[in-house]
Amino acid sequence: MVAVFNKELLSWYLITVKLREAVASGVATTPNSTPSSAGFPERSQQLLQKQQQKPLGSLQIVMRNDGKNCEEDREDNPPESEWVISIKEKLDQARQDDAASSWAKLCIYRIPHYLKEGHDKAFVPQIVSLGPYHHGKRRLRQMDRHKWRALHQILTRTNHDIMLYLDAVKEVEERARNCYEGSITLSSNEFVEMMVLDCCFVLELFRGAAEGFKQLGYPRNDPIFAMRGSMHSIQRDMIMLENQLPLFILDRLLGIQLGNPDQKGVVAKLTLQFFDPLMPTDEPLTKSDMNKLQLSLGYATTFDPLSDQGGLHCLDVFRRSLLRRGLQPEPRIWIKRWSHGNRVADKRRQQLIHCVTELREAGIKFKKRKTDRFWDIKFKNGILKIPRLLIHDGTKSLFLNLISFEQCHLDCSNDITSYVVFMDNLINSHQDVGYLHYCGIIEHWLGSDAEVADLFNRLCQEVVFDINNSYLSRLSEDVNRYYNHRWNAWRASLKHKYFGNPWAIISLIAAVVLLLLTFAQTFYGVYGYYNPR
Structure with a gap:
């Protein structure tokens, strides 16, 4: 766009427009035959030649806000727009995100x-x-100053x-x-410093809980590195999925502290000791009960969930410890395999029981x-045996993060989700909770059964749950088959109505005796009529 700032240039521009109109009307005019063109200044002649090369209508006189005229030059081939550039940038980012290497090691989601909706605090x-999230x-x-204190204590001690x-x-x-989802905006130095x-x-919290904070050099009245009430809140924060650190870095740094950089498995064992108060069960087992349990499962040695040293982070290690087991039943396929090979889980088919x-x-x-394994449920001869479950104020956050990890991580079973869905089906009201509490199956520290x-x-x-991949699918099928048998319902109704209390039993016995006597009296009356002595 060329702006016109003086009257001289405006006059030359008007002459140029008149010449263009003459050319358009068919008047034969050449630069050499134009009398007035000989006296044009050099700048004006260049301007005339430039304007004659452009099509008529490509120039417009536009009034500016300040009252001056300006020239707007519309280009036939405009440069690439910002919209197209932004689309190409997004496609390039999608290509980078779609690379196989960016998803292979993802484990902290x-x-x-x-x-998350409705459960933000969890x-x-x-x-x-x-971590970076x-x-x-x-x-x-506020906790950053205590992190620097922990680092300073480690450097001083070692x-x-x-x-x-x-x-x-x-x-x-x-x-x-x-290991983290999405791009991390921290620079290299900032990321390393944070890690x-x-x-x-x-590591200081883990070692302090196992060895004692006093042994590590912290005073007994330390606001953080002491077994105070705030430690429970710290534990609950550290078990959250978005608050995890890669286990291999923890192993690496602890190995440097202990003088053995290649050691593995120590952090996992410290993790279980630190998070033991969050366990959803505290059922004590005697030695005889443990031996019977191991023999019933078909193995005589204690199963070690950390023997493969394959933990991804602390939440994964804690989940593995909850699911320690020997042989587990194969899920029952309720629908024909050929009908839905790799189908999406159906939200309508989440009713197990x-x-x-x-x-x-x-x-x-x-x-x-x-048993100390809360998920190990059995059903036989009409009796549903469920291990004891302890519910406290941290149980909700624990189960939600375990379920979220199972929902997000592809190489992860859905065992915790299966158990929670099973218990959700069992419990519909506070009466259900009250009866399970009466049976000793549920123990809770909450305000009420509701x-x-x-x-x-x-x-x-x-949560979208695939009923066919549940380890409880076969058990649920057995329970439902027993439930659908009418004779079982009739027998239960009879027992509930007539054997519910001692007085009902006495009344039933008296009624039966009276009925038998009446039948005997009727029999002998008819028999004596047809066979008199």
Whole structure:
């Protein structure tokens, strides 16, 4: 766009327009034959030649806001628009995200919004942030000074230089970044610093819980590194899926502290000791009960969930310890394999079993099973044996993060989800919770049985669960088959109505005796009539 700022240039421009109109009307005019063109200044002649090369209508006189005229030049081939450039940039980013290497080591996920809705406190840390997802949040910065204290204590105790830890994490930075979902905006130095600081803080907590914080050099009245009430809140934050650190970095840094960089498995064992208060069961087993349990499962040695040393992070290690087992039953395929080879889980088929009240009406009994594995449920001869489950204020957050990990991680079974869905089907009301509590199956520290029922009914609201991949599918099929047998329901109804209390039993016996006497009297009266003496 060429702006016209003086009257002389405007006059030359008007002459140029007149010449163009003459050319358009067919008047034969050449630069050499134009009398007035000989006296044109050189600049005006160049302007005339430039304008004659453009089509008529490609120039417009546009009034500017300040009252001056300007020339708008419309190009026939405009440059590539910003819209097209942005689309190409997005496609390039999609190509990078679609690379196989970016998904292979992903194990620490962001919670999907459909799972997080209504349960924000169960997924968002309240005291301490670990990893990049919640790094730098204002309300979590208070813990940073204690992280630096932990790092300083480690360096003082081991006489190590900080560069030893920074270099160790720097070597595996790319591998650590691949563990997290999406791009991490932190620079290389910021990411390495965050990893060293957070990992050393976690290791100090683990070692302090196992060896004693006093042995590590912390005073007994330390606000963080002491077994105070705030430790429970810290544990609950550290078990969240978005607050995890790669286990191999924890192993690497602890190995440097202990003088054995290649050691593995120590952090996993420290993890179980630290998170033991969050276990959803505290059923004590005697030695004889343990031997009977192991013999019933078909193996005589204790199963070690950490023997393969394949943990991804602390939440994964904790989940493996919950699911320690020998042989597990194969899931029952309820639908023909050929009909749905790799189908999407159907939200309509998540009903594994009926509720407690309905099962009791069908004659099914409930008993507590003596085992420390809360998921190990058995059914035989109309008796459903369920291990004891302890519910406290951290159970909701624990189960939600375990379920979210199973929903997000492809190489992960859905055993915790199967158990929670099964219990959700059993519990429909506070009466169901009350009866399970009466049987010793559920023990809770919440305000009422109604809160426990609401907890289970809300845990799997947005969870899509495949009933065919549940380890409880075969057991549920056996229970439903027993439930659908009418004779079992009739027998249960008879027992409930006439054998519910001692007075009902006495009344029933008296009625039966009276009926027998009446039948005998009738028999002898008819017999004497036809066979008199």
